[in-house]
Amino acid sequence: MTAHLVRRQSVVRGEAPWWLLPAMEGNLWEPVGAELRALGRTGAPVKIARDFTVLTLNNWGLDELASDARLVVSELVTNAVRHAGEPxxxxxxHRASHVVCAVFDPREQPPVVTDADYFAETGRGLWLVESLSCSWGWRLQAGRGKLVWAAFTAPSAVGRRNSA
Known part of the structure; x- marks a missing residue:
């Protein structure tokens, strides 16, 4: 198995929505946002985070994104539990064109993308995040850990783009 450090600090694939980092670093939640705090250290936070994601997206009328976002959140929270101790x-x-899922953790180590061999049971999570999202990345939070995020194009934005 080969591991390499992700070299870029903010964007790994694609561009972050312009409003993402100010919204994550402050409390600029307009127009729509939801937060789940104190997820804990055991396997329970992964299920809690998945259920919260699905419920929130369903409440926002974004059922189409629920399955992919659920899987991505599961990977991000699992990585935080495994490598940082806890999310x-x-x-x-949610803004008009994007939905963003972001997990904060206390460790200031960047995500490590690995090339898992065929028989490995782990090591494919960030590749999965990359495959399902339109962009993803991470950012250190100046002595407060890091933020790992994944963005999805909102279904209404896809419909507008295709109908134009």
């Missing part, structure tokens, strides 16, 4: 919170944001 501190999960934040979901």
């Amino acid at each position: 501190t919170r999960l934040r979901l944001l």
Whole structure:
């Protein structure tokens, strides 16, 4: 198995929505946002985060994204539990064109993308995040850990783009 450090600090694939980082670093949740705090250290936070994501997206009328977002949140929270000890919170944001899932954790180590061999049971999570999202990345939070995020194109934005 080969591991390599992700070299870019903010964007790994694609561009972050312009409003993402200010919204994550402050409390600029307009127009729609939801947060789940204190997820804990055991396997329970993964299920709690998945259920919260599905319920929130369903409440926002974004059922089409629920399955992919659920899987991505599961990977991000699992990585936080496994490598940082615990995720501190999960934040979901929705703007007209994007939905963003972001997991905060206390460790200031960047995500490591690995090339798992064929028989490995782990090591494919960030590849899965990359495959399901339109962009993803991470950012250090100046002495407060890091934020790992994944963005999805909102279904209404896809419909507008295809009908134009």
